[in-house]
Amino acid sequence: MATSRRDRADSYTKRAHKEGYPARSVYKLEEIQNTFKLVKPGDSVLDVGAAPGSWTLFTHRVLLKEQGKIIAVDLNPLNLNPIPHTVTAFVGDAFSKDIRSKLVENGPYDVIISDVAPMTMGNRSVDTSRSEYLASQVIYLASEHLKVHGNLVVKVFQGGGQVELIQTMRSMFAKVKPFKPKACRDDSFEIYLVGLDKKES
Template sequence: MARNKYSEPDYWSKKAFSENYPARSVYKLEEMNKKFNLFSPGDKVLDLGAAPGSWTVYVLRFLNKEGRVTAVDLKPLDSSVYDERLSFFQGDMFDKGIIKSVKELGPYDAVICDAAPATTGNKTVDTARSSGLVELAIYYAQEQLKQGGSFVVKIFQGGDQQIHLNNLRKCFKTARAFKPEACRSSSFETYLIGLDFKG
């Protein structure tokens, strides 16, 4: 039987396990936050595509007792992810009821999105699905960010990246692509970052 090419835990996976994070993706957010100051300790943060919950846990550890996280995913968060400052909605990010519930807890200082589509192995299909999720995340940001707020979203390279960056440049003072160190070298994912939302 062929082994999954990601079956061997790498440096980041081992580090995540040792630091009680559900997944290695946490170090991508940590690097981006250190570099771009995405949020401050007392902020309200919206985490889209949050399961299993590594980004949520990182933000909760970063925030003070005034900070709040609203998280959304089709799948449940890891059972270890619990905090009285966390509101979690399990459901589809495209669902109008979810959008309404999320908006009632906003507006937010930062919108972060590590959502990825269910991959097919067909790069054209996968990048198109990823692009659709990016478009939705940008919609949430435009509707629910406070002026001056920050945004980060994962995108599969080749999936309308330049179009999305151009759209971000219209509503953020700074917009750029960034590939964190913890991304696997074989991965074609990268991140789009928007800073200082114009409102």
């Protein structure tokens, strides 16, 4: 019998719990990394929209092999105890003046990973336009604070503006790919935009 995304999502939740990750979204990053090889040990990584912290913890443990650094930022604190030694966490709006200046101080970055998402209202067009705004802010951050040859992954809810986001990324990166991990739920309209090998500007 075929396995639905919902069944797989449930098995991802159990696995995340068993492996000590606070959210099953960790397996989306695992698939993204297995496909695109975004991060290597020793890299400096910025995680935007990092809470509760699964992507941050996976990056620390598996991708960096505990070598390198992660700057994690979210409106909410990370739910990791202890906070891994490679991680510096900031709580606040990643695009506010205060937090932005901290992100700039700690950059530039080899890789920016972002699973950032708005609080959803259940109104698809509002949710989508908020997600597009957040994704565009992350792409802008990457245009200024991602190193040449660096990589980016950013989440966006599918709908109107994703074509423009892809176009902007094509002007910045040698290769751009939209990617939907199997770990996404069937009813989810999220997609990840992957930019590889940032060009000289």
